[in-house]
Amino acid sequence: MKPKSFAYVRPDSVEEAVDLLAQHGEDARIIAGGQSLMAMLNLRLVEPSILVDISQLKELSEIGVRDGAVEVGASVTQARLLAWPELKARAPFIALALPWVGHFQTRNRGTVCGSIAHADPSSELPLSLRLLGGEVVLRSKKGSRKVKAEAFQQGLLTTARRPDELITAVRFPVGVGAEGAGFREVARRHGDFAIVAVGAVKVAGSIRVAVGGVADRPGLLELPAGGSEAERRQAIEDFAWELGGYDDIHASARYRRDLVRRLAPIIISEAA
Amino acid sequence: MRRIERDEIVSVSFELNGKRAAGTAQPRTLLSDFLRQTLGATGTHVGCEHGVCGCCTVMIDGVACRSCLTLAVQVEGRRVETVESLAGDEDRLNALQRAFNKHHALQCGFCTPGILMSFTDYLGRNPKPSEDEVREVLGGHICRCTGYAGLVAAVLDAAREMRGETEPEGEPHAA
Incomplete structure (x- = not known):
């Protein structure tokens, strides 16, 4: 299908972009890589009256380390972050998870911030942000604020971003995952939406596990590093039930919970 | 603006x-x-x-x-x-296209233009891909005719030829 008509604006600065958002609010949509949004426009799942294109804004195109976090600007593509020479050293978990995001062809245009803004429950980057305890940097005409990952994603395709706010960057804490990390997902085809995705990192005496594709947002489990096998199994069992799951054309809720029970121990042992 | x-x-x-x-x-x-x-x-x-x-x-x-x-x-x-953009001025197929021809990497041809463009980019960045890497990039395409085996063989063969490791086997089949 084809998108419904909309106006298209390419601002020359972040200031102009947030002015447009202040003016148009919920009628506006921000487009960066467009790898989620364009599909939704084509399917007419969203029908904005104005599209604000930030993909060519130089001030949002940086990857750098700032205040203890790898900060990724809103126009940085997934392919560019994957090719960043410092990625493995600074954000080893992202280096593991990023090759699972979409396909080669969609990573070339899809942005890191865009995937987090889209907030698909099975996406790898929102899971990564939650697992690493990252944050999202938002800007509006009124000023800037940072929102922690656990407060940012509020449900299926729903976030704490206000209609007049632009995500300018996301921040992944430096070095989380350096002690140990693991990631795996089950999908019909590599690059498709995960049915279930599981990531884990070892952090100062505990193992943190995040699961995508089961609940309406990534879920988090914290395990003591030294616990017994039986305790760990029970914690994963409780976690799977707590996540719940949903039935769709690809898998039943029961199957999703079972994937959590099977994948989590493998990924935990990779991270431990 | x-x-x-x-x-x-x-x-x-x-x-x-x-x-x-x-x-x-x-x-x-x-x-x-x-x-x-x-x-x-x-x-x-x-x-x-x-x-x-x-x-x-x-x-x-x-x-x-x-x-x-x-x-x-x-x-x-x-x-x-x-x-x-791929074939030369006289409509001579390039190495990747010739390999598709040789390995029967297409049947109906509907998916072919996209796959050729993906690998034109990819082989430029990674001239010596493994079979797994080729399959990963192919994961971004759907082909209902070939079963993908011919596609994988064609890309690996084209990469070899582009690296100059094998001599091209004469002229491709007449177009």
């Missing part, structure tokens, strides 16, 4: 396969439709229109991406390459 109103028709120009191309588009016009319907460049095919099937893949500024997930107005002033 560039602003185009809803339903406004504007002129869009960019470099297409080394030549300047121009036409008119609305903000909502997809690059895939612009190429085919406005410019008549029908080598690029359109399948699912939501980024899954891969047959509309083109290169924008040298990078493979989906033309159905790109607006025509977004490529203004940029460089677009499509499957029409």
